[in-house]
Amino acid sequence: MCDHCGCREFGPIAELTADHESILEMAWLVSEAADRTDPDRLATRDRLLVLLDEHVVKEETGLYPQLMATGDLSTDTNDRLEEEHRVVRVALVDGTFDRRDYFALAAHIEEEEMELFSGAMFAFDDEEWDEMDAAHHAACHHHPDHDHHHRDAAPAPTH
Ligand SMILES: [Fe+2]
Numbered sequence: 001m002c003d004h005c006g007c008r009e010f011g012p013i014a015e016l017t018a019d020h021e022s023i024l025e026m027a028w029l030v031s032e033a034a035d036r037t038d039p040d041r042l043a044t045r046d047r048l049l050v051l052l053d054e055h056v057v058k059e060e061t062g063l064y065p066q067l068m069a070t071g072d073l074s075t076d077t078n079d080r081l082e083e084e085h086r087v088v089r090v091a092l093v094d095g096t097f098d099r100r101d102y103f104a105l106a107a108h109i110e111e112e113e114m115e116l117f118s119g120a121m122f123a124f125d126d127e128e129w130d131e132m133d134a135a136h137h138a139a140c141h142h143h144p145d146h147d148h149h150h151r152d153a154a155p156a157p158t159h
C-alpha cells in the first residue's frame with residue numbers, strides 16, 4: 001500500500017484505492033464460499049461485478065492510457081493488465097472464482113498500487129490528473145444504477 005508516500009491524497013488514486021479495498025473484501029467472500037450456488041455468494045458476486053466493471057473502465061480509460069502517454073507504462077504491461085481484468089471477470093461470471101483467482105487478483109492490485117500509482121504521482125501534472133478525473137466521472141455514469149462516487153470519501157487512515 002502507498003501509505004508512506006501520500007498518494008492517497010490524490011483524488012483519483014484515492015478513489016481507485018478505495019475501490020481496491022471493496023473489491024478485495026468481496027472477492028475474498030466469493031472465493032471462500034464452499035457452496036458456489038449459495039445465494040449470499042451469488043449476491044456478493046453480482047455486486048462485485050458491478051464495481052469491477054466500473055473500476056476496469058476507470059483504469060483502462062484513465063490511469064493506464066495516461067501512464068502510457070507519459071511513457072511510464074509499456075504497451076506489453078498494459079495489455080497484460082487488461083488481460084488480467086478479463087480473466088477475473090470470466091472466472092466470476094462462470095462461477096469458478098476460487099482462492100487462486102483471489103490471490104492473482106490481489107497480486108494485480110498490488111502491482112497497480114506499488115508501481116502504477118507511484119509512477120502516476122511522479123509523472124502526472126494537472127493535465128493528466130484532469131484526464132483521469134474525467135475518465136472516472138464518465139465511468140461512474142456508465143452504470144446508471146451505480147452512480148455513487150468515491151471522490152468525496154475521506155482518505156483512509158494511515159497506520
Ligand atoms: Fe486493474
Ligand SMILES: [Fe+2]
Pocket residue numbers: 016020055059109112
Ligand atoms: Fe485496480
